[in-house]
Amino acid sequence: MHEMSVAVAMVEQVTEAPAGDGHAKVSAVVLRLGELAGVVADSLRFCFSLACAGTVLEGAELLIDHVPGRARCAPCGAEWATGMPPQLCCPQCEGGRAELLAGREMQIVALRHGEDGPGPDPAGPVPVHAKES
Amino acid sequence: MCRVVDLQQAVLVKNDERAGTLRAELAARGTTVINLLSSPGSGKTELLEAELALAASRGVPVAALTADLATEHDAERLARAGVPVKQVLTDGLCHLEADMVRAQLEGWLPDGTRLLFVENVGNLVCPASYDLGESLRVVLASVTEGEDKPLKYPTAFGLAQLVVVTKDDIAEAAGFDEEAFRANVRQVNPGVEVVLTSARRGTGLGLVLDRALAVAAGEQAHRPVMARTGEDAGTDTGTGTGTGTEAGSGTESAHGHTHLHTRVHAHPHTQAAGVPARSQS
Ligand SMILES: Nc1nc2c(ncn2[C@@H]2O[C@H](COP(=O)(O)OP(=O)(O)O)[C@@H](O)[C@H]2O)c(=O)[nH]1
Ligand SMILES: [Mg+2]
Ligand SMILES: [Zn+2]
Numbered sequence: 001m002h003e004m005s006v007a008v009a010m011v012e013q014v015t016e017a018p019a020g021d022g023h024a025k026v027s028a029v030v031l032r033l034g035e036l037a038g039v040v041a042d043s044l045r046f047c048f049s050l051a052c053a054g055t056v057l058e059g060a061e062l063l064i065d066h067v068p069g070r071a072r073c074a075p076c077g078a079e080w081a082t083g084m085p086p087q088l089c090c091p092q093c094e095g096g097r098a099e100l101l102a103g104r105e106m107q108i109v110a111l112r113h114g115e116d117g118p119g120p121d122p123a124g125p126v127p128v129h130a131k132e133s
Numbered sequence: 134m135c136r137v138v139d140l141q142q143a144v145l146v147k148n149d150e151r152a153g154t155l156r157a158e159l160a161a162r163g164t165t166v167i168n169l170l171s172s173p174g175s176g177k178t179e180l181l182e183a184e185l186a187l188a189a190s191r192g193v194p195v196a197a198l199t200a201d202l203a204t205e206h207d208a209e210r211l212a213r214a215g216v217p218v219k220q221v222l223t224d225g226l227c228h229l230e231a232d233m234v235r236a237q238l239e240g241w242l243p244d245g246t247r248l249l250f251v252e253n254v255g256n257l258v259c260p261a262s263y264d265l266g267e268s269l270r271v272v273l274a275s276v277t278e279g280e281d282k283p284l285k286y287p288t289a290f291g292l293a294q295l296v297v298v299t300k301d302d303i304a305e306a307a308g309f310d311e312e313a314f315r316a317n318v319r320q321v322n323p324g325v326e327v328v329l330t331s332a333r334r335g336t337g338l339g340l341v342l343d344r345a346l347a348v349a350a351g352e353q354a355h356r357p358v359m360a361r362t363g364e365d366a367g368t369d370t371g372t373g374t375g376t377g378t379e380a381g382s383g384t385e386s387a388h389g390h391t392h393l394h395t396r397v398h399a400h401p402h403t404q405a406a407g408v409p410a411r412s413q414s
C-alpha cells in the first residue's frame with residue numbers, strides 16, 4: 001500500500017509549494033497520473049483523504065487526470081498506445097529501443113485555493129483536461 | 134473567488150533526489166548499490182546468501198541490508214556468509230525509501246565496500262516506485278510463481294535491469310514454461326537479461342555478482358523502455374532521475390519518474406472557470 005506514502009508525499013509537496021501559499025486553504029489538487037505509474041487511483045483517493053486530515057488540505061478534493069501510456073520506436077517510427085499490461089516491445093519492428101512518450105506521470109499539476117470547498121464546479125463536472133507540458 | 138496554481142511537481146521527487154544524492158555519494162566512496170525485489174518467498178535471501186559467500190571467497194568486499202516488516206531472520210541467515218549484514222525493520226511499511234537506506238549506512242557501512250546489496254521488502258508493487266540509489270535493480274521470480282508474473286507486475290518487471298528466475302531445480306515439477314516467461318518479460322521490458330538460478334543446486338550462482346561487478350566497474354546497466362521517459366528519452370546516456378553529480382556511469386538511475394519542472398506560476402481564475410476544465414470521459 002504505497003499509495004499512503006504517495007498521498008503523504010503529495011500533501012508534503014503541496015504544503016511546501018514554492019508558490020508561497022503554504023498556509024492558504026486548498027480545495028482541490030489536480031494530479032496527473034500515468035497508466036504505468038504503478039498507483040491505484042481508488043486506493044490513492046482513499047489514502048489522500050486520510051493524509052489531508054489536519055492540514056491545509058483537509059477536505060480537499062483529489063482530481064485525477066489519467067494519462068494513457070504511449071510509446072514511440074525511434075528506429076522505425078512506430079507510435080502506439082501501450083495498453084495494460086503494457087506492450088513496450090515495438091509492435092512494428094519488434095525492437096526494444098522504444099521510449100515512453102507518456103504513461104509514467106505522477107505529478108501535481110494544479111492546486112485550487114478557495115473557501116468554496118470541494119463542491120462540484122458550476123461550470124460542469126470535475127474532470128480536468130490534460131494540460132500540455 | 135478561487136485561484137488555481139499550476140505546478141509541475143513530481144510527487145516522488147524528494148525520494149528521487151535523495152536517491153540521486155546517495156548514489157553519487159556512494160559512488161564517490163567506491164560503493165555500488167544493488168536493489169533486489171521480489172514477492173515474499175521467491176528466494177531472495179537464499180540466493181543472496183550464496184552470492185555473498187561467493188564474493189567473500191573471492192575477496193570482493195560486499196555488505197548487505199535486508200528489509201523486513203518485522204523479523205530479524207533474514208539478517209541471521211545472510212550473516213552466515215561472513216560479511217557485514219544489517220537488518221532494516223520497516224515497521225509495517227511495504228517498501229524501503231532512499232533516506233531509510235541512508236540512515237542505515239551511517240556508522241555501519243565499512244570503508245572500501247565495493248557492492249552493497251539491499252534485499253527489499255517482499256512485495257512486487259510498492260518497492261518498484263522507489264529508487265534507493267541503486268545502480269542495478271534485480272527483480273526475481275521463482276519458477277512456482279507462474280509465467281504471467283511479469284504481466285501482473287509490469288512496473289516491477291518493466292523497470293528491472295536484470296531478471297533472475299529462482300528455484301530452477303524444481304522447474305520441471307512446477308511445470309515452468311521458460312519460453313512463455315521470457316516472452317512476457319520481453320513484452321514489458323525488451324532487452325533485459327533473464328537468467329536462471331537455483332540456490333539449492335548452485336546453478337547460475339555468481340551471475341548476479343558478475344553483473345553487479347560489471348556495473349560497479351562502469352558498465353552501463355540495461356535501460357528499460359519504461360525508464361526511457363521525458364527529456365532523456367532516446368539517448369543512451371540519460372540520467373533518469375539522477376540529480377547527483379556525474380561520477381561515472383555507475384551513478385545513473387535507470388528508473389526515474391517524470392522530472393521536476395520548477396515552472397511554477399499562479400494566475401487568477403473566476404469561480405466559473407475553476408480548474409481548466411472541459412467535459413471528458
Ligand atoms: N527448491 C528450492 N527452494 C528454494 C530455493 N531458494 C529458496 N528456496 C526456498 O524458498 C523459501 C523462501 O526463500 P527465501 O530466500 O526466504 O525467500 P525471500 O522471501 O525472497 O527472501 C525457503 O523455504 C527456501 O528454502 C531454491 O533454489 N530451490
Ligand atoms: Mg528474505
Ligand atoms: Zn520499431
